[in-house]
Amino acid sequence: MTPEGTYVDGRQWRSIIAAAQAGDRRALDELVAGWLPLVYNIVGRALNGHADVDDVVQETMLRAVDNLGSLRDPDSFRSWLVAITMRQIRERSRRRTAEPLADGAGEQAADFAELTVLRLQLEGQRREVAEAVRWLDDEDRQLLSLWWLEVAGELTRRELAAAVGISRQHAAVRVQRMKQRLETARDIVRALDGHHPGAGNSPCPDLRLVTARWDGRPDSVWRKRVARHIRGCAYCSGAREAVVPAERLLVGIALVPLPVGFTLSLALGGKTAVAATSVGWSAKLLGLLTKPAVAVTAGATLAAGGLYVVTRTPDDPPPALAAPTAASTARPPSGRTGEPSASPSPSASPAPSPSPSKTRVQLYGTVVDAVDSAPAASALPAALPRRAEKGVTATGAPATGLTHRGETVTLSGQGYFRVRWQVLPQQRTGALLMPSWTGLSGKLFHVASGGGHRMDDVQSGSTDGTTWMGGPSVGYAVLPSGTQQMWQNEYFWIDGTVTLHQNEGPADYNLFVQTSTWDKVTEDVRTGPAQGVIRYGLVRDNGKDTAPVPQYLTRSTPADPATVSRRSQVAS
Numbered sequence: 001m002t003p004e005g006t007y008v009d010g011r012q013w014r015s016i017i018a019a020a021q022a023g024d025r026r027a028l029d030e031l032v033a034g035w036l037p038l039v040y041n042i043v044g045r046a047l048n049g050h051a052d053v054d055d056v057v058q059e060t061m062l063r064a065v066d067n068l069g070s071l072r073d074p075d076s077f078r079s080w081l082v083a084i085t086m087r088q089i090r091e092r093s094r095r096r097t098a099e100p101l102a103d104g105a106g107e108q109a110a111d112f113a114e115l116t117v118l119r120l121q122l123e124g125q126r127r128e129v130a131e132a133v134r135w136l137d138d139e140d141r142q143l144l145s146l147w148w149l150e151v152a153g154e155l156t157r158r159e160l161a162a163a164v165g166i167s168r169q170h171a172a173v174r175v176q177r178m179k180q181r182l183e184t185a186r187d188i189v190r191a192l193d194g195h196h197p198g199a200g201n202s203p204c205p206d207l208r209l210v211t212a213r214w215d216g217r218p219d220s221v222w223r224k225r226v227a228r229h230i231r232g233c234a235y236c237s238g239a240r241e242a243v244v245p246a247e248r249l250l251v252g253i254a255l256v257p258l259p260v261g262f263t264l265s266l267a268l269g270g271k272t273a274v275a276a277t278s279v280g281w282s283a284k285l286l287g288l289l290t291k292p293a294v295a296v297t298a299g300a301t302l303a304a305g306g307l308y309v310v311t312r313t314p315d316d317p318p319p320a321l322a323a324p325t326a327a328s329t330a331r332p333p334s335g336r337t338g339e340p341s342a343s344p345s346p347s348a349s350p351a352p353s354p355s356p357s358k359t360r361v362q363l364y365g366t367v368v369d370a371v372d373s374a375p376a377a378s379a380l381p382a383a384l385p386r387r388a389e390k391g392v393t394a395t396g397a398p399a400t401g402l403t404h405r406g407e408t409v410t411l412s413g414q415g416y417f418r419v420r421w422q423v424l425p426q427q428r429t430g431a432l433l434m435p436s437w438t439g440l441s442g443k444l445f446h447v448a449s450g451g452g453h454r455m456d457d458v459q460s461g462s463t464d465g466t467t468w469m470g471g472p473s474v475g476y477a478v479l480p481s482g483t484q485q486m487w488q489n490e491y492f493w494i495d496g497t498v499t500l501h502q503n504e505g506p507a508d509y510n511l512f513v514q515t516s517t518w519d520k521v522t523e524d525v526r527t528g529p530a531q532g533v534i535r536y537g538l539v540r541d542n543g544k545d546t547a548p549v550p551q552y553l554t555r556s557t558p559a560d561p562a563t564v565s566r567r568s569q570v571a572s
Helices: 008-019 027-048 054-069 076-100 112-119 123-134 139-151 159-166 168-191 205-210 218-232 246-250 275-276 283-290 518-525
Strands: 263-265 295-297 300-302 307-310 390-396 408-423 434-454 475-478 487-501 509-516
Touching: 008 027, 008 054, 008 076, 008 408, 027 054, 027 076, 027 139, 054 076, 076 139, 123 168, 123 246, 139 159, 139 168, 139 246, 159 307, 168 218, 168 246, 205 218, 246 295, 283 434, 390 509, 408 434, 408 518, 487 509, 487 518
Parallel strands: none
Antiparallel strands: 263 307, 295 300, 300 307, 390 408, 408 487, 408 509, 434 487
16 A cells, blocks of 8 residues: 555556566565455455355465466456455355355354454444444345445445446446445444434333344344334434445445464465466466465465465554555545544645655645635635746547546646536545646646535535535545545646546546636636625635645656655655
8 A cells, every 4th residue: 555545456566466477476475465455354244254254265365376377467456356256255155055054153253343343443333334234134245345345445336346247337226225225234233222312322112122032143034123113213213314324434444454363375275286387377386385485474474385374463563565455544524414523633724734854855836735624605815826827738638528537638838727526426436536647847836726615515405415525315425534625626827747637436526627817717716605606715826836736746657647645745
């Protein structure tokens, strides 16, 4: 994971995957150690910590190792691995149906909901979401194991649909139905805990009678009974309006770490060297896997016979190549009722962050890293300094705007331009992977914000607090931690060249780029509530070289633009 918690996918592992395919033992070691936690979390949540979890994880990684040579495109490694994981989960379900487990077999492993609560120290409604998983049927838990990671930025909707084997449209329907059942399960958890107004943490007296013969183990029969009681009980259903949508809560939940002592045998499942070589493995790699040896890497030990043993203790820092993750530090929109609350302290006006006290390169501009709050609706903006304008050209952008991941526009010249935001939570919610600016030559400043509203302002006529970032009925698009809340219109001034990248991931959004002028920017930010908008705009430019530069800006041209750091301190 990058320091800023930015989106990471299989493409960043291209060289490691290629080396592992060529027989490099160290590369294979890094690959397994890096992706094992993702597989463990998918399987753990899908099976809710059943005793079969370790076996399914082992079978998944064995098949991945066994068939890595057949993977033609390293960029698709994550999708490929997730699809293998889901096939193994479904195969386990079929075996379980054909061969029923003996009584008590399902209690041999720790409940994964409990592990999630304890290891990630979850509280409040985040804890309730984790515990609600116990009340879902197998099929819903399997889908939830993927949707949870989609919301957190670990997977895309395309990867979720491919792993389940359905279209994106069908996946949207399935996810919506699963979310509804998850909310019912959350109601059950809350009712059983007595967390509702006036309850004093005491369960409903009538509910105690309903559950008098319940043995404490969630199942479909008792889910229906308790849900039926809640629907007809004002005492138990009173807290429904205070419940925060699950996707807003899941965004901040990281991967559950592997348990200490977790073992993963990669001894090729008894395959002979000839059989294994037939699926693409070199004799050199097979020799490395089967000879007695010990190699310690990121949080795991590869021992004799290809056995992985997790040696990291709970207090150790996370390994450098821990499971790829995207938005474990993401925060929900500010100003909403309920949890979680934004961690950064808002300030009334943007304040530049100090540059490091010792640096060998001269920096221009600053980045506003303290997330600023919206100014009062009636607060007039400062005067916008006038910078030189010779004209800006925009090339490469589709006529419909930047609406898909990977689309770009290159801005060149000297003058102003506008980036207009459209966030579409009704299409996909979750972590919002911010656009990035690469290949900067010259200077670029973030000079003003306008459009009549910030994207987290409540929409006119809304009765449930729906903003342009989402609402209770559809869920929310959630910004990464430390990211400035965007306004509908964001204005920039450039003297040089830069490329803007659309990095769309879990949350759906569009960008529309248009050249502008000082006059147009001034008119926009000085249009206030009297003209039917929510608030005046905000001027960020101080007219000097210390004015703010955009977040996610770099002079380099990385292979994956989504990995650009949020903190953009750009050398002159």
